[in-house]
Amino acid sequence: MPIQAFVFDLDGVITDTAEYHYRAWKRLADENGIPFTRADNEALRGVSRRESLLRLLNGRNITEAQAQAWMARKNGYYQQHLQYLRPADALPGVTAFLAAARSRGLKLAIASASRNARFVLNRLELTQRFDVIGDGRSVSEPKPSPDLFIWVADQLRIAPESAVVFEDAKAGVDAAKQAGCLTIGIGDAEVGHADIHLPDGLREARVESILNRLAAVRSTRG
Numbered sequence: 001m002p003i004q005a006f007v008f009d010l011d012g013v014i015t016d017t018a019e020y021h022y023r024a025w026k027r028l029a030d031e032n033g034i035p036f037t038r039a040d041n042e043a044l045r046g047v048s049r050r051e052s053l054l055r056l057l058n059g060r061n062i063t064e065a066q067a068q069a070w071m072a073r074k075n076g077y078y079q080q081h082l083q084y085l086r087p088a089d090a091l092p093g094v095t096a097f098l099a100a101a102r103s104r105g106l107k108l109a110i111a112s113a114s115r116n117a118r119f120v121l122n123r124l125e126l127t128q129r130f131d132v133i134g135d136g137r138s139v140s141e142p143k144p145s146p147d148l149f150i151w152v153a154d155q156l157r158i159a160p161e162s163a164v165v166f167e168d169a170k171a172g173v174d175a176a177k178q179a180g181c182l183t184i185g186i187g188d189a190e191v192g193h194a195d196i197h198l199p200d201g202l203r204e205a206r207v208e209s210i211l212n213r214l215a216a217v218r219s220t221r222g
């Protein structure tokens with residue numbers, strides 16, 4: 001089955017908004033006397049807003065009304081930071097890689113857990129680069145459920161097996177594999193189980209080289 005599309009996670013692959021998420025969760029945690037460190041924030045990478053709150057609470061109980069209020073407050077803090085996001089905040093190599101993939105005839109899509117994905121892409125001036133944008137509103141079950149990747153493939157009118165997913169989070173690689181996609185692990189988080197691991201992200205990535213390596217992966221799988 002030919003590879004027809006590249007599907008990109010947003011935070012950690014296209015841009016690094018993890019720092020903004022950290023500052024927003026940190027402010028909420030400080031206001032409520034909950035210990036929360038940068039290291040704790042790593043466990044929130046790629047997981048939904050609600051799951052992030054649960055991990056931050058670390059077993060503390062709050063009511064559903066409080067949870068809704070805290071998530072809204074954190075999102076307000078996060079959106080304050082997003083106002084400063086600029087096109088130069090795309091990670092190194094991203095725009096060149098997108099252009100090279102497009103000229104190779106590949107479809108391009110986003111599959112992000114974030115409900116702010118479209119706003120982030122607009123700030124980066126990258127929205128028009130993508131045929132489909134899947135975000136935190138597209139499906140109800142977040143990663144590691146495969147639903148978002150299946151939804152994106154469906155919107156692209158391709159089989160998930162024809163899609164290559166670029167992900168920086170374990171939950172995302174797990175979800176993409178479960179959907180049947182080929183996977184590229186980005187960065188040093190726990191993504192070594194992806195079909196290909198790119199510790200330096202898209203900085204030095206070449207489309208042809210990735211397609212060749214994936215063909216080799218497929219042939220060894222049989």
Ligand code: B16
Nearest residue numbers: 010011046048049112113114115116
């Ligand atoms: P929001 P991704 C994820 O983005 C972030 O990595 C994760 O930290 C965040 O909790 C999640 O989006 C939801 O974001 O609160 O903006 O809806 O990596 O899936 O692009």
Ligand code: MG
Nearest residue numbers: 009011012046
């Ligand atoms: Mg991510």
